Amino acid sequence: MTLVFVETDTSGEVTLTSAEAVTFARKNPQLLPDGGATTSREGAAPPSGSTEGVVIGLLSDSAVNELGRLGVSVIHHLEHPDLADYSAAAWAQAIVDITPESGTLMASGTPRGMELMAHAAVRTGQRMAANVIACDDDGLLRQVFGGTAFERLRLDGDLHVITIAGHACTPEETDPTDPEVFDYDLDVAEADLTTRVRRTEAEAADDASGLTSARAVVGAGRGVGSENGFGEVLELVDHLGGALGVSRVVTGLGWRPHAEQVGQTGSRISPDVYIACGISGAIQHMAGIEGAKTLIAINTDEEATMVQRADYAIIGDLHEVIAAVNEEIVRRRG
């Protein structure tokens, strides 16, 4: 049995990366060393190869239906006043409480997923493998060295604890089931609450809907140079009626908000055209743009992966090139 930690958003819907993890679980029944029942549930053991989900906090009816369509047979729903504010230790223990002794425990490789699986691995005395992208008879395969290489590894132990790299697979529906939902009475230890979130300072909502629905996305990376270097890029976005997407370097440096990040730990986009400006093409970035129908690169380095993977490329300084493109667009509009 594979138990997947399913993240839900503020309206209780399943996040895209969690839908991916569930799909990965369902399509890789060989993940499991052995089937087994969740420890706290009465009755017969679930069939080996089944996929179950664990949700903490908000769970909407439509999320239950979606998990059913993704092939989840049982949903463990954990709700407790002490779990309302996120605390990694307390959430991990709640997950561990319903984790079978053998099988696979997994989450998507989001910050929460990474953190919870690491805590759960320690608490169950198991190893953990982060950012897994594939699994076969030869063991697990995961991203290392920032995606420039993969590590082939084998976990021992009866319980495998793993995270799935974001966008390593696409959510796929199957014959819908009507998942059973189990609710639990939990004990939350005071000691596990010292690391809870004391308050959240909401920023401009992390809303990426404009980015994921745009037909044209202009991507901007470190090559932009500074926080003040987005002028031409934003003008081009405007000309195309599109959206801006950025690399993690750009969000990491605080140049642009996280909602605009594209890639493994950001949005996955599928526009008609993606124009990547000053982006090298790291695997974690490419993971977010596989769905782009046409890929155009503007980069000073002809050898950059992004250029090599593009359909079209211009070699040169992005500021100069985009300024000229903007001018040309204005000229043609007359």
Next chain:
Amino acid sequence: MNILVCIKRVPDIAGSVTLDATGTRIDDSGLGHTKSSHEECAVELAIQTAAATGGTVTVLTVGPAEAVEQLRAAVAVGANDGILVEAADPSVFAPEDIAQIIGDVIRDRAEAGQTFDLVLTGDDAADTGDFQVGIRLAYDLEYPVLTNIQTIRAVDGDVGGGGEGGATGSGAVGAADGGSGGVADGGAGVIEARGIGPAGTEVFTLALPAVIAVQEGGVDPRYPSITGRMKAKKAPIAEYDAPEPGTGSPRIRLELPEVRQSSVTILGEGPDAAPALVDVLEEIGVMRP
């Protein structure tokens, strides 16, 4: 507040890599070395926090003798001293081994009178990306742990009670004396930590001692000064030998991605190629009328 920062020597990779003869390691003979940007930010946070509280910063690495270069680089920007746990090839260790080794060294330093109120790590190392050494270390030390933290600051008072509570004030905590020869426990101060969560910036308050894993982005790491570089050459580095791997790495081998055949059409160089690009955009049909 005395702070320990764990840093890892990793190859500085730009572009593609090759494997060594064993197939289990990257051939780093022609590459420079560095530490991850998360760890650079952790060092910067440690320097700022130690300065605000009148404490010290120690950097620790488990790695080959050459990793002393990364320790000295951290001293050059403001750390006080370093600890090298020598392991010719750290890739034979599992993350749980590394956490155990660091935990043992921390306990050993405590016996020798050097205690740490706060231990910082990166979220993940740039090479293995295991995302767990900080968390495993915290469990080994029986300290609470936060991850994904971008900024920290020492605050007055206690950790406070419910949701809205928490420590207040921006004053510095007095220099911690680290207790009576043991590992610091209690009374070492309170840290307010911030990181980005799914719904905005999350704020935590945590009584020390604790482990905090840092995510880049909250601070700009400083560059070394001339005097810093001079100091780095003479900085005290305590040395340990790593034990044999306990658990051992689960790695079977490394694999490299397939090199894909490129089918790119180069439209040209520089601004002169702009019309060709606009032609393509018109053809795709994404130009606003």
